[in-house]
């Protein structure tokens with residue numbers, strides 16, 4: 001077994017990390033996460049960290065679940081791989097398809113598999129165009145997303161997203177992808193009430209459609225709650241308006257539930273809470289609790305009837321690992337355990353409300369301007385002046401300081417701009433929430449001391 005220093009040296013010399021300023025990596029400072037159990041991570045020196053981020057919004061069942069490992073082992077012995085191309089399926093791919101059709105909202109009865117949220121959204125970008133072509137509406141090509149939305153890193157998924165720093169490195173977005181305002185009331189709502197602002201942010205979609213011409217617009221894409229953008233929970237008035245506008249101008253609705261799905265918000269899917277009626281739903285992450293890569297595009301009746309109908313023809317798209325039998329077997333077991341242990345209901349009824357209540361206590365802290373949660377996804381916004389809703393400049397420094405204090409004190413939370421994001425495993429109990437609160441307050445106090453310097 002290597003030492004920590006050896007792993008760090010190997011990594012530094014050869015590993016290009018996602019979303020990392022490689023040049024700024026310290027000579028030997030990369031943390032090596034070696035093991036995990038329940039909701040705790042252990043680094044290669046044996047230090048324990050409370051994971052308030054479920055890996056990367058994905059380890060919904062928590063770490064070390066032997067049931068998932070056993071299912072993967074058994075499936076590997078039985079049939080480690082076979083494709084789902086050319087009129088073939090496998091028992092896990094078939095069974096999971098039925099389960100997903102049952103648990104997702106009504107009408108989403110067909111599923112197309114991929115390996116990541118990015119490739120799933122790429123699939124949707126192609127499938128949406130294919131659909132409109134089959135409908136004889138070949139000009140309906142543009143997909144409208146939102147500033148600061150995140151849908152993945154492939155060329156199409158990064159174009160659907162509205163992260164300008166991602167666009168900048170590769171001359172994106174591609175033609176046919178545009179963006180409107182995000183429903184970020186705390187940051188952009190000004191004097192409007194949340195309800196008024198929700199309507200205004202939705203109206204931006206109508207304005208964009210009229211600017212481009214409805215005959216050119218294929219779909220609207222949004223995360224029910226923007227995750228990577230800062231856990232932006234839209235006002236209740238937002239999604240119903242979006243839904244109405246899409247109906248009026250005949251746009252498909254894409255709900256990207258890669259983060260929100262599988263209980264994260266206390267609902268199986270956040271579309272239930274926001275009353276979104278998607279034509280496509282993107283699933284990944286919590287689908288397998290991150291134990292193996294798998295994504296799924298749920299396709300609604302309207303689109304499925306056309307592309308899988310008599311005029312549909314071949315959908316010339318797919319991945320070697322579409323419907324990978326081991327990933328599908330793990331997803332089936334993951335969903336079974338989430339149900340058996342009642343974790344989604346518990347987040348909805350007990351632990352989610354408890355987390356929300358405890359987080360509210362942080363509003364007495366001089367740095368905390370707003371906290372927001374739905375179930376087990378949440379944000380703590382750090383601001384310079386809460387009375388004036390004034391943010392720090394330059395943006396991001398204070399968030400990074402706070403994140404580093406969390407790490408140093410045994411807590412993993414992510415920072416986006418100066419907002420601390422949390423997304424704990426669904427297995428957290430009230431005791432985990434209490435532990436989290438203690439560590440967070442400590443990190444906030446240390447951050448305040450630094451800010452005052």
Ligand code: PLP
Nearest residue numbers: 116117118150151152223258259
């Ligand atoms: N969509 C959303 C909402 C996401 O948060 C992410 C990843 O964080 C993706 C898509 C991309 O998923 P992946 O990283 O599996 O490609």
